[in-house]
Amino acid sequence: MRRFRLLLLLFLLIFALNLYAQQLVKPKNIILMIGDGMGLAQISAGKTFKGQLNLEKMKVVGLLTTHSCDEYITDSAAGATAMSTGYKTKNVSIGIDCNGEKRETVLEYASKIGKSTGIVVVCAITHATPAAFVAHVPNRNMQIEIAEQIAKEANADIYLGSGWGWFLPKSEGGRREDGQNLIEVMKKRGYTYISKPEEFYNLNIDKVNKLIGLFAENHPPYAPDRKPTLAEMVKKAIEFLSKDKDGFFLMVEGSQIDWAGHDNNSEQILKEMADFDDAIGVALDFAQKDGNTLVIVTADHETGGYALVGGSVNDKKVEGKFVTKNHTGIMVPVFAFGPGAGAFAGFGDNTLIGKIIFEYLKK
Ligand SMILES: [Zn+2]
16 A cells, blocks of 8 residues: 555656646747748858857757748748748748648737737738738738738737838828728727837837837838837837737748848848847847747748858958849758757758647647
8 A cells, every 4th residue: 555655656746747847848938030031151141240149049950941832942931831830832822731721820829829929020011921920812912912811810919010001092102902991900909000110119018909010111121221120129029028928929030131132132141130130139138038938040941042152250251152043942940049949959841840839839
């Protein structure tokens, strides 16, 4: 009898320890940061330019394949959908799988289970990467429809980026031919709307229930000419989202690293990398203090076939060459920091991002 009690005690102890260990690796908050078009050369160039990257604080590193279900070379829509849903899709598809079936996104699921959610980008929020977290359309160019889904169906608590033209009718300076003012629709759903940098800097985040901030008609300019900056927006979003005791999911995109790659503009890649890394610094500062936040940094694909054929560490300069104006099929790195980071080490596929985030949310 005594032996039985001892065994039972031991069993209970193991059970409790196991539960504790599971709790330990389950992050309360998840911040997914996507450097659009950010391959290893872009990161190397960024490091040469900045000296030290915040990214270097992330000790878990892996590599991801990026092909879509119909092309070896993915576009941002299929790349983002793989990360937002855990499913591959065809190029240009948003939030649906290879068979055209609608797939729930990690943001939608996080919102459903009571977490606060947000999107922070330096492009129109109707653009491929952000759209793949909050919308479901067969073609990324359907930005009129994407805006309508964001305004009427999506549940993110905070959007910071640009692209108010997609939400307003032509009569009010926007692009919509259906006469709808979707900003008014969102205001009725409890969103505070801001469109000027001053409004952003003066905003009392404690007085806001939900927020949409769009700071350009379509896309904002290249860094450093953007106000507010990506880092400033990430800081504000975390301040807002971290008030939720149930935790939050935030997607951040360094959107224009990709465009500098398409432009074969090596100088601009340095500036966009520095801008994105500043935002990574803000997220890591929060995660370090909080202790319960997983930060994942990755890319949807590489852009430009960018190669460093010369440079100087002392002069903080690189000599860059490009083999294409398009994306390439090389694997992209993934970096992780915080509880649950270990799952991203080693080789994987871009669908791993969505699958693991779902796993952590469902635990
Ligand atoms: Zn691109």
